[in-house]
Amino acid sequence: MPMKNPxxxxxxxxxxxxxxFYADWCGPCQTMNPILEESLLELGGKIKLLKLNVDKHxxxxxxxxxxxxxxxxxxxxxxxLWRKGGIITKRDLIQQLKGFI
Numbered sequence: 001m002p003m004k005n006p007x008x009x010x011x012x013x014x015x016x017x018x019x020x021f022y023a024d025w026c027g028p029c030q031t032m033n034p035i036l037e038e039s040l041l042e043l044g045g046k047i048k049l050l051k052l053n054v055d056k057h058x059x060x061x062x063x064x065x066x067x068x069x070x071x072x073x074x075x076x077x078x079x080x081l082w083r084k085g086g087i088i089t090k091r092d093l094i095q096q097l098k099g100f101i
Contacts, residue, residue: 011078
């Protein structure tokens with residue numbers, strides 16, 4: 001089954017989707033990968049992760065005013081519930097996201 005267009009996932013998902021705006025050349029983005037995965041596991045998989053390479057999706061990055069990476073935006077049915085740029089600790093991330101599940 002082909003991966004749906006990220007824009008569709010963002011606008012139509014009934015579940016909360018955490019979009020990770022990243023790039024392959026971004027060191028801090030790589031630092032955050034295990035933190036993201038562990039945090040979402042600890043939240044019981046109630047939030048889906050969508051990784052969005054800003055180099056491949058410049059128009060989506062612009063649409064959501066992502067000026068620096070890493071940048072995280074939590075969507076549900078196309079609405080932004082939460083957003084944060086930069087490095088975040090696992091504890092803080094879980095704390096912040098817990099309120100939305």
